Each structure stands twice: as C-alpha cells, then as structure tokens.
Amino acid sequence: MSTLMQFLVYGLQLGSVYALLALGYTMVYGIVGMINFAHGDFLMIGALSTFFIAQLFSQIYAASGSYPALVVLVIILIAMVGTGFIGVGVEAIAYRPLRNRPKMSALITAVGVSMFLENFPRALPFIGPSPRSFPALFPSIKFNLSGVMISTTQIIMIALSLIFMLILYNVVNKTKIGMQMRAVSMDKNAAQLMGINVNQVISITFFIGAALAASSGIFYASIYPQVDVYMGSWLGTKSFIAAVIGGIGDIRGAMLGGFIMGITEILATSINSNLGYAIGFVILILILLFKPAGIMGKLTIDKV
Amino acid sequence: MKAIIRKILPLLGVVALYFLLMYLKSIKVMNAYHIQVLMFAGVNIMMTVSLNIVNGFTGQFCIGHAGFMSLGAYGASIVTTLIFGGYHVAENLRIPVFLLGLLVGGIVAGFVGLLIGIPTLKLKGDYLAIVTLAFGEIVRATLRLIEPIGAARGMIGIPAYTNFAWVLFFVVVTLILARNFIYSRYGRACLAIRDNEIAADSMGVNTSKYKIISFVFAAFIAGIAGGLYAHIMSFVQPDTFSFVKSSDYLVYLYAGGTGSLTGSILGALVLTVLPEALRAFGNLTNWRIVIYAVILVVIMLYRPLGICGGKELPFLKINRKSLYEKNFFGRNKDRKPEMPELSER
Numbered sequence: 268m269s270t271l272m273q274f275l276v277y278g279l280q281l282g283s284v285y286a287l288l289a290l291g292y293t294m295v296y297g298i299v300g301m302i303n304f305a306h307g308d309f310l311m312i313g314a315l316s317t318f319f320i321a322q323l324f325s326q327i328y329a330a331s332g333s334y335p336a337l338v339v340l341v342i343i344l345i346a347m348v349g350t351g352f353i354g355v356g357v358e359a360i361a362y363r364p365l366r367n368r369p370k371m372s373a374l375i376t377a378v379g380v381s382m383f384l385e386n387f388p389r390a391l392p393f394i395g396p397s398p399r400s401f402p403a404l405f406p407s408i409k410f411n412l413s414g415v416m417i418s419t420t421q422i423i424m425i426a427l428s429l430i431f432m433l434i435l436y437n438v439v440n441k442t443k444i445g446m447q448m449r450a451v452s453m454d455k456n457a458a459q460l461m462g463i464n465v466n467q468v469i470s471i472t473f474f475i476g477a478a479l480a481a482s483s484g485i486f487y488a489s490i491y492p493q494v495d496v497y498m499g500s501w502l503g504t505k506s507f508i509a510a511v512i513g514g515i516g517d518i519r520g521a522m523l524g525g526f527i528m529g530i531t532e533i534l535a536t537s538i539n540s541n542l543g544y545a546i547g548f549v550i551l552i553l554i555l556l557f558k559p560a561g562i563m564g565k566l567t568i569d570k571v
Numbered sequence: 572m573k574a575i576i577r578k579i580l581p582l583l584g585v586v587a588l589y590f591l592l593m594y595l596k597s598i599k600v601m602n603a604y605h606i607q608v609l610m611f612a613g614v615n616i617m618m619t620v621s622l623n624i625v626n627g628f629t630g631q632f633c634i635g636h637a638g639f640m641s642l643g644a645y646g647a648s649i650v651t652t653l654i655f656g657g658y659h660v661a662e663n664l665r666i667p668v669f670l671l672g673l674l675v676g677g678i679v680a681g682f683v684g685l686l687i688g689i690p691t692l693k694l695k696g697d698y699l700a701i702v703t704l705a706f707g708e709i710v711r712a713t714l715r716l717i718e719p720i721g722a723a724r725g726m727i728g729i730p731a732y733t734n735f736a737w738v739l740f741f742v743v744v745t746l747i748l749a750r751n752f753i754y755s756r757y758g759r760a761c762l763a764i765r766d767n768e769i770a771a772d773s774m775g776v777n778t779s780k781y782k783i784i785s786f787v788f789a790a791f792i793a794g795i796a797g798g799l800y801a802h803i804m805s806f807v808q809p810d811t812f813s814f815v816k817s818s819d820y821l822v823y824l825y826a827g828g829t830g831s832l833t834g835s836i837l838g839a840l841v842l843t844v845l846p847e848a849l850r851a852f853g854n855l856t857n858w859r860i861v862i863y864a865v866i867l868v869v870i871m872l873y874r875p876l877g878i879c880g881g882k883e884l885p886f887l888k889i890n891r892k893s894l895y896e897k898n899f900f901g902r903n904k905d906r907k908p909e910m911p912e913l914s915e916r
Contacts, residue, residue, distance in 0.1 A: 302700070361868055361872070364872050365871065365872065365875070368875055369875070370696065370697070371626075371632065371825075371829075372825075372871050372875040374632070374700070375821060375822075375825045375867065375871055376868055376871040376872070378818050378821055378822070378867070379822070379864045379865075379867035379871065380864070380868060382818070382860060382861075382863065382867070383864035383865060383868065386860040386861045386864060387861050387864075389860075390858045390860075390861050500814075500815075504708075504814065507701075508701065508705065511698070511701050539716070541712050541723075542712075542716075544708075544712050545709050545712030545713070548705035548709045548712075549705075549709060551701065551702070551705045552702060552705055552706075552709075555698060555701070555702060556690055559693075559694060559698065
C-alpha cells in the first residue's frame with residue numbers, strides 16, 4: 268500500500284509537469300486550431316534559461332549553496348516572462364502569416380520551429396549539446412509519512428503547479444481577457460466583428476502557454492536535475508498526448524490528461540521501463556477509438 | 572512510336588546515370604562514401620514518395636512514417652540474418668534471399684498499415700496525425716522489448732546486400748508504381764478525397780476504402796525502403812526510427828512540394844546531399860540543422876506548396892489524351908483532361 272502511495276506521489280509530480288505543458292498545447296489548439304509542435308521546446312528554453320539566470324545569481328546569493336525564497340521567485344518569474352516573450356515572437360514570426368493557410372502548413376512550420384529551437388542553442392558555443400546539472404532552487408527536506416517518502420521540493424512543485432492551474436482556470440473563465448479568448452476560440456471572425464483584437468488575444472495565449480511551459484520545465488528540472496537542449500521534444504510529445512487524452516481544446520481536460528499520463532506512466536515504469544514509455548501511446552489509441560474527441564472534448568460536426 | 576520513345580527515354584536516362592556514376596567512381600572522382608550518400612538519398616526518395624501518397628495525394632496526415640520503415644527494416648533483416656544466417660548464405664542464393672527479405676519487410680509493414688488503418692482512418696486530420704505518431708512510438712517501444720532481435724541494442728551483422736544498382740532499381744520501380752497509382756482510378760479517388768472529402772463521399776467514392784488502400788500502399792513502399800536501409804547500414808536499432816526520422820521525411824516532402832513526385836525526388840535528394848556537402852565546412856557542422864530548419868520555415872512561409880508543389884516533370888506524368896479520345900469516340904478532342912490543380916486547402 269505504501270509503495271502504491273509512493274508511486275502516486277511520483278505520478279502526481281510527473282503529472283503536474285505534463286499538465287502544465289498540456290495546458291499550453293490545449294490553449295493554442297483551442298484558440299488558433301493548430302498543434303504547436305514547438306511547445307515542448309519552450310519547456311527546454313525555460314529550464315535552460317533558469318539554469319543560466321541562476322548561475323548569474325549564484326555569485327551574489329547562493330554562496331551557501333541554497334537560494335533565498337525571494338530570489339528563487341524572481342528567477343522563476345524572469346524565466347517565465349522571458350520564455351513567454353519568445354513564445355509571442357515565435358507566433359508573430361512563424362505562425363501569424365500562416366493563420367489562414369491550410370492546417371498542414373502550420374504543422375510543418377511548427378516542426379521546423381521546433382527543429383530550430385532545439386538546434387540553435389545546441390549550435391551556440393556557450394550552450395552546446397552536453398547536459399548540465401540543474402541547481403537546487405527549492406529546499407529539499409524529506410519527510411516520511413508512514414512509509415511514503417515525500418520531499419519539500421515535491422510538495423512545492425505540486426502546490427505551485429496546482430496554483431498556476433487554478434489561476435489559469437479563473438483567468439479563462441472569470442476575466443475579460445478570458446472571455447475574449449473563449450470568444451476567439453469559438454469563432455475568430457465573429458469575435459473580430461465584436462471588437463476583439465484577435466492578434467492580441469492570440470499573442471497573450473502564446474505568452475501564457477510559453478510561460479506555463481517554462482514553469483513546468485523548471486519543475487521538471489528540479490526533480491530530475493538535468494537539462495539539455497533535447498529535453499523538450501519527448502516531454503512535449505507526451506504532454507501533447509496528455510492534452511489529447513483529456514480532450515484537446517479543453518483546459519480541465521488538459522489537467523486531467525496530464526495527471527492520468529503521469530500516474531499511469533510511473534505505474535507502468537515500475538513494471539518495465541519500456542512499458543512506461545509506450546503506455547501513454549497505448550492509452551491514447553484506446554481512448555481515441557472509444558471517445559474520438561478525448562475524455563472531455565466535444566466532437567465537432569462537419570458542415571457542408 | 573513517339574509514345575514508346577517517351578516511355579523508354581527516362582529509363583535509358585537512369586541507366587546512363589548509373590554508368591556515369593560508376594565511371595566517376597572508377598576514376599576516383601567519387602568515393603564509396605559519396606555513393607553511400609546517394610544510396611541513402613535513394614532510400615529517402617522512396618520514403619518521401621511513400622509519404623507523399625498519404626499526405627500529398629490523399630490529404631491524410633501521417634507523422635509516424637518511420638514506424639513503417641522500422642517494420643520493413645526489421646522484417647527484412649530477420650529474414651536475411653536470423654532465418655538465413657546473414658553472411659553464411661551461399662553466393663548464388665544471396666539475391667533471392669535479399670529480395671525475399673525486402674518483400675517480407677514490405678508485406679509486414681503493409682499488413683500493419685492495414686491493421687492500424689482500419690480503425691484509425693475514421694479519424695480525421697489532427698487526430699489521425701496523433702495516432703500515427705503514437706503508432707510510430709509504440710512500434711519503437713515494442714522493438715525495444717523483443718530480445719531475439721537485440722532489443723534496445725539493435726540488430727547487428729546484417730549483410731550489406733544493398734548496392735547502388737538495387738537502390739536505383741527500387742527507386743525507379745517505386746516511381747513507376749506511384750505514378751501509375753496516382754493516374755489510375757484509385758489515384759483519382761484519392762485526389763478527390765484530398766480536395767474535398769465530403770464531396771467525394773457524396774459522389775460515391777468509398778473514402779475509407781481508398782484511404783486504407785493508399786495507406787497500405789505507402790506502408791508497403793516504406794517497408795521496402797526500410798529493408799534497403801537496413802542492408803546498407805548492416806545494423807538497425809529501434810531508436811533510429813524515432814519521431815526525428817519521421818519529421819525528416821515530412822521536411823523532405825513539404826520542402827519538395829506535396830502532390831508532386833518531382834518534388835519528392837528533389838526534396839529528398841537535395842536535403843540528403845546538402846547536409847553532407849555542408850559537412851565539408853567543418854565548423855558549420857553544428858549549424859546545418861539550424862539552416863535546415865530555417866529553410867523549412869521560409870519555404871512554408873513564402874511557398875507553402877513547396878518548391879514544385881503540384882507540378883510534375885513530363886516523364887512522371889501519364890499523358891491520358893489518347894486514352895481519353897478512345898473513350899469519347901473523338902468527341903471533345905480539344906478538351907484536355909488534366910490532373911486537378913493542387914489548390915490550397
């Protein structure tokens with residue numbers, strides 16, 4: 268029983284990474300209607316930039332090996348905002364001109380952008396392909412709750428990601444910009460006629476998505492402290508699948524899908540590591556066969 | 572007479588190309604490495620043409636094509652290496668064993684294409700793309716589990732049966748098959764599905780059937796290409812056929828141009844040879860994939876149909892005028908039937 272609980276803790280921590288990343292996929296899909304294959308690379312940019320920012324700060328603050336909480340918050344915020352602006356830039360340069368073109372072009376462009384974002388830092392001499400060890404941003408004190416080991420890092424990251432999700436959910440459902448987002452996702456042209464600045468809404472969506480991806484990158488690197496330029500690609504694929512399982516385009520679905528993916532992956536990995544890798548894809552195919560729009564997604568009907 | 576010349580001339584051109592390259596090799600202008608790059612280019616052409624049949628001509632979206640390739644590579648290698656013992660095959664049996672291996676690889680890939688095609692081709696667009704991606708990854712994870720074929724370490728000691736002549740032969744056969752497929756009744760149905768699935772459905776085209784046919788056909792070609800690839804490398808590993816490889820083929824296809832066999836040839840050839848050529852500029856090595864990515868994005872932004880989207884070299888078309896005249900007893904002679912222009916969907 269305690270082993271199962273332990274796996275559940277690991278599943279939750281991985282699931283929160285997936286869920287945060289899946290939110291970006293699902294928001295972009297919901298609003299622009301494209302799969303942003305480069306989204307996973309925002310995670311990598313977030314983690315990598317945190318690494319470098321933390322290195323800058325370490326000369327001043329982390330002489331003792333740990334960072335004060337306020338500094339950690341500042342580092343995370345800088346990384347998130349920076350990655351957010353990179354997301355906005357990517358959208359403005361690569362995706363905006365293709366918005367009214369066929370879906371295929373946007374998808375291929377996204378593959379190209381993803382290749383660029385992975386290999387540009389790799390080609391830069393001061394970053395390079397070699398993995399780096401991520402600094403310990405959060406304090407790591409381990410507790411033993413009747414056989415279940417849980418560390419403060421895990422508690423902080425799960426709590427923070429739940430807070431982020433809650434904020435996002437409320438932003439989308441309760442605020443003016445959220446209402447604009449929902450309007451654009453329903454009908455872009457009608458939204459424009461109602462006086463909504465569609466470009467601005469899409470930019471903001473990309474900003475939020477990329478910032479969340481950066482935060483999930485920081486959390487991921489905090490529990491598996493290694494960052495390299497390719498970390499985003501397979502994490503991206505998995506959380507994208509999480510978004511589809513939950514029903515792409517639906518925010519609650521992305522969270523649910525993320526946690527389902529995380530927990531099943533950890534449980535399957537405990538049996539066999541290859542199984543852990545493949546289980547997400549198997550679940551995906553099974554769910555799509557029986558519920559073609561995902562758990563929470565709504566099927567759209569083709570009109571002639 | 573003219574028609575026969577038109578048919579034979581390109582084939583003669585291919586033979587001439589072969590002898591030219593062999594001559595260049597014999598006078599040491601080209602070395603074995605150059606020839607090997609060209610062999611990979613040939614395999615990539617086959618893969619790109621196969622992907623083009625699904626993505627470019629039928630308008631589906633497969634992003635896990637390397638999965639079919641890996642099935643073909645493993646299928647062929649199992650036949651030649653595990654069943655017939657690789658290098659221990661008698662000299663005069665090597666070619667039949669090799670061809671048998673390729674055939675088995677193709678059939679395995681085609682059969683799996685059918686298996687996943689039947690349930691998933693009911694899905695559309697993005698969802699289909701996701702399922703094909705998942706398929707590729709499941710194949711890879713499964714191959715990593717099977718111990719007799721080397722699991723994650725991969726399979727070694729595959730005899731290097733593939734030579735340049737075989738690659739050239741299979742590329743030509745693939746092109747002829749693909750061309751004939753596209754200009755047949757099946758191909759027209761596929762084009763109709765691409766251009767408007769609902770309209771095609773209401774005109775009586777059995778869309779699911781034709782989608783599956785094109786999927787299986789493409790998977791079969793991809794399987795054979797995989798078999799050739801395995802017998803060039805003499806080594807296969809599951810991780811070779813990851814999403815990275817699938818996206819390589821997407822790049823070749825969309826840079827060259829969808830809906831065009833010429834584009835597939837050009838895209839695969841140029842983008843396989845170019846990185847190798849850029850290798851000569853030592854310190855550019857790290858930058859070549861970056862350049863690659865930029866090229867792809869720029870092509871998509873300024874020429875979304877690719878370099879030769881919808882256009883075709885003459886010998887990759889079939890002139891149907893004569894056929895058409897026969898059917899219409901000479902009426903409407905000036906109405907030339909043509910391939911529907913590729914329009915942006």
